[in-house]
Amino acid sequence: MFGPGDFFSPGLFHAHVTNLAYSPNHKCALSYIKAWGGTMSETAATAQPHAGADKKARVSWMLFDWAAQPFHTVILTFIFGPYFAHHIAASGAEAQTWWGWAVAIGGLIIAFLAPILGAISDATGPRKPYIALFSVLAIAGAFSMFFATPGTENAVMIALVGLVIAMIGFEFAAIFNNAMMPDLVSRKDLGELSGNGWALGYVGGVTSLIFILAFMATSDPETGKTLFGFTPLFGLDGFNYEGDRASGPFTAIWYLIFVIPLFLFVPDAAKKRAAKNAISLGLHKLWATIKTLPERRSYFAFLASSLFYRDGLNALYAFGGIYAAGVLGLSVTQVGIFGIIAAIAGALGAFLGGKADKKFGPKPVVAASCLILVLACLLVVSTTQTYVLFAFPVDPASSAPLLTFYFAGTLIGAFGGSIQAASRTLLVHQVRHEEVTEAFGLYAFSGRATAFIGPFAVAIATGISGSQQIGISPIVVLMLLGLIGLYFVKQKGPAD
Template sequence: MSTSGPRPIADLTRLARVKEQRAWYFYDWANSAFATTVAGVLFAPYLIAIAEEAAVDDRISVLGLSVAPGALPSFVITASTVISAVLLPLLGAVADRTEKKKQLLAGFAWVGSAFAALLFFVTGDNWQLGAVSFIVANLCFGASAVFNDAILCLISDEEERDQVSSRGWALGYAGGGLLLALNFVLVSFHESFGLTEAMAVRISMLSAALWWAGFTIIPFRGLRNHPTAHVEPTEGNVLARSFGQLWATLRDIRQYPVALTFLVAYLFFNDGIQTVIASASIYGVEELGFSTGTVLATYLLVQAVAVAGALGFGRAAARYGAKRVILAGLTGWMVIVTAALFLPAGAIVPFLVLGSGIGIVLGGTQALSRSYFSLLIPRGKEAEYFSFYHAMERGTSWLGTLVFGLVFQFTGSYRPAIFALIGFFVIGGALLMKVDTRRGIEDAGNEVPEVL
């Protein structure tokens, strides 16, 4: 008679998490099309060209203010972020009170992609339609990312989170890069397709909207709804309860000073990162004199390098800890904006080298910031805390874009504007050095990973 005990049962919980993680990765794949093709490369130069058609004495009137066409995209992004700062925390409070986070993610993604598709109809001198469409699309982009990152906490434990986040970012850069490659061919060889360059740009932006909408179906179908946990008790309807939870979080945030310190640090260094991303195409076309096709090719290089960079940063975090690796990435950003100040116009090789540098640090710093912050927030408030996080996050920076736009407005050159961003990395890095990782994780009631 056998004396061996019963065979161990497979860890079905782990298998279920892996299945959801694979579906979750595809939202980064989906929304990166908007982040790269539209926000990163084509929107800003195209909006400038449209605004220049409407300009009188090289100025347009924006809400009664005289604005240079070249500064318009920076101010459009700023406006989008001001609105985000008001709305996203409320959306986060709503999300924490419902199991239906995947429905909220997909809903905002599909509304955002619909407004992104309206950019196809921006022609002539109608810059107003372009500005409004981008503001709404960018707002929905940030809102959907709140729910996406909150879901990260539900489908991974503390030990897995750096790797899961990094894989998501890597797949995002791969997806965004693939569509960008197709759009590069379309824009660069538009005459071969019987198109004007403007029409090729419009089709490319439309393709990004359709990509975003279409691939969002994968996480919508593959994720499941998770029960809410540790939600503050409040009374009234959904809106009243959400305001109640938001007020409770604002009142009690002093209990999580480490998370608050990281948020302030992130406000600075991520504003710098997002402004570099949003302004790189303007810098390449307007200041360095490269064609739109050349800038697209450089973005392809950035996307390819960023895949390896995100995965590499994830592996480095497993060995050295996320905080140390993020600080190393911020040092790299300081070197990049300093080099950009002296980059010679029309010199393609230095421009490609600079693009490679951006790719190395881009995905890694963002992926690890997301997973690092998730360790510092209490369970049950993931969406609400990530809503504050995303009010400052990619495509929604406002301090950086405002500084960039103002420096250009007063100097007429993008060189001092891009170099001015070094201050954001210096301040953000200095604040991050003050963050006590172990204390922050313990204060939030989460498990402390083996490597900090």
């Protein structure tokens, strides 16, 4: 699962002001708002939290994760990514390089615009217009990827431009969807709502992936049949891999159908007069918060540490399919099976990680997960079609490399799930109770703002070396930096 829970919250400033307003120094907070041109009245700032939305609204909000997850599962990682490596790019190394640049550019655009658009949204109120706008980009970008036909002159450009547009659309739609969450339930129920949405996203990703593997994607190039032995649906030509390309339009249509309940049943924030200097207000508050971080060593160390291991993990998700296709020669179907295994392992890992978190605390879970992810990365890097663990040659017909990769993928799925779940708990340990909302906003923003580091590093290393194995090595370095940074993190901080 690529990136559930690591989006920037455009409600960051509003959440911080709300926390200040509930604190004993709320008058000071109100003075601060007025000094920077805000329009919030003391009555509004000190109003009690709402009772929450009804069940239909909450389920409709969670369906957004179900709707959007196939982009990460089907396009970014397990179907279109390997298709790009096998049939569009000239080689696996070229595919990894170009894919890395596209993901990095998309991430950089998102990081630059997220705080600005978030500030404007907080000042103007409603989020649905932004979700609608970026949904159009998401659908258009995903749909256009069908036209990346093998052997055509502009296939690489069509695929990569479509990827960047779709990525920007899906990510920004998710940002504004996440901003609606505090308006749906009371603060004590935010974790449950978020977790249920995350779980539904896993299910949506796996369901869409299984459907495409069973009924659309070409499994046997000699017969043009799917994994289940069917002729691809909708008249798609299996010999020309139209089913693999159609993963783009499938993702677009899936999203279009399942995002509709959000617009119909989820209440939106009321429209309000735009705050004076909304952009400068939001950016100034964010910068003011960042400047205080070095004084809080454990909190700062956690944000820095998580920045590295989340970048590494996200890059691992983004490049797993392309690496498997280029180095191990896995087919789209085999990579898809790997994706199903990893997603199931991720759900199980998050569940068992929560149990371990409850017994031992979050820091040991995060540290152990980070260490095992490093070992899993080394296992992947050390395995090719001709040897395992660098030193053990295997017969070209042997299934050992495939089984080794699947085993590593299971570890990545399981401990990737547990590290993300336990990280949220460890964050709560770093802050006071009244700072939790702001902390999660800053945590999400820092992850998105630096999400381009991993893809950039992989793209540069692959381009220079011409080797996918060497090119993937920066992910190991990022995970190790994250593990080292955890040494300076205290498990129990101001929240206690």
